[in-house]
Amino acid sequence: MAIVGSGPGCLDNEPGFVDSFDVVVRISNFKLTPETGGRCDVFYSFFGDSIRKSVADLRRAGVTLCMCKCPDAHAIQSRWHEERRRMKGVDFRYIYERRRDWWFCDTYVPDTATFLEKFDLLGGHVPTTGFAAVLDILDCDPAHVYLTGFDFFRSGIHNVDERWTFRNADDPIAHDPERELQWLRGQALRLPITFDKRLNWIMQHGDIPPPVSIDAFMARAVEIGGEGIFRRSALKVADGAQHIEHILRGGRRHIVEIGTFRGVSTAFFARFAPRVTTIDLRHGQVERMYPNHNRRAFWSGMGANNIDMHLVRNEQQKVDLIAGLDFDFAFVDGDHRMPQVKHDFDAVKRCGTVLFHDFDPEHPNGVTEFVKTLPTNEVEVMGIFALWRGRYGR
Ligand SMILES: C[S@@+](CC[C@H](N)C(=O)[O-])C[C@H]1O[C@@H](n2cnc3c(N)ncnc32)[C@H](O)[C@@H]1O
16 A cells, blocks of 8 residues: 655655555545646545545546544543633544535544554654554554655645644644654554655654755755845855765764754754754854744745754853753854864863864965864865874863
């Protein structure tokens, strides 16, 4: 069977591949394209207000079985929902009242106990419709399931090509895609299940964004941040991205960056380590130059969900923060005056490998001045970067 979720990964299939499965299950507002396929045998949905498929749409696609995520019941007791009069999140009877005359083929509706098993499996979080579909289909004991169009919302896209935003962050039973992914990771080896390219990557590499060429990275950054996005970024000048890619090609565990600015180099570092910590000042250059720039939105658009950002009040806070981190690569690109460069270097040098930006003997600055104090056999100059590999490493 193939289960086609609503993430953009379903667009990466070869035409004809999804339709070659014995049974094709599609979810909610699915879209039929040459890549996602043209057939739908089983339609799985929560059947709430946002579901736009009509009976005619589903008949045309070949649906002969509908499967509902929610029971026809007030399934979850939640004071949060009662106080806010958001009963649709816990009492699903409205769905069945509204659709009383809608059903047109055999339809599976779970009982409350079956639904709550999924809820409990996720530690008291309502499963996303896609994940509920996976669990319900696996319960049917299939010989093999191919999952496509699942990225646990890392792409920030649903309905194949529409923006998805996480709402109700304070809802205690809200969807928790991370838990769903953790469950799948833990169970994958004992399940008869295979994944599409993007999901395979996520299963193996977690939050590291999937590999794209430098050109594709640059084009995407401009698409999200506008033409000027590379201004003052280490990636812009003198093949910056190529040098960083060369240095980090083997991957790292945890990269620490000092000097986030608009987060462009941060997004690039995020491709090479499961974790990136980036540090800037609470009222740094971005606040002064681009007060409307939203770094987190930029990273999310770049598919980089593995970044922790800290905006520090002062140098001591920065030093204390770094002292508590376990990392194996540092990028120093903050205050370029000599004493500050030395100060940042001293804070990060125990990781053993430090990359400096703006090393420029032709136009000497604090970075150049400081790097020249390091033993020359420990420093490699690459364009405008200086890479220090030293004896402080563990
Ligand atoms: C050249 S920009 C960084 C560019 C970014 N690394 C890139 O390549 O896209 C320098 C950044 O360092 C920050 N900065 C300045 N002094 C700092 C300090 N003492 N500690 C941390 N960051 C600092 C500035 O606010 C500014 O955002």
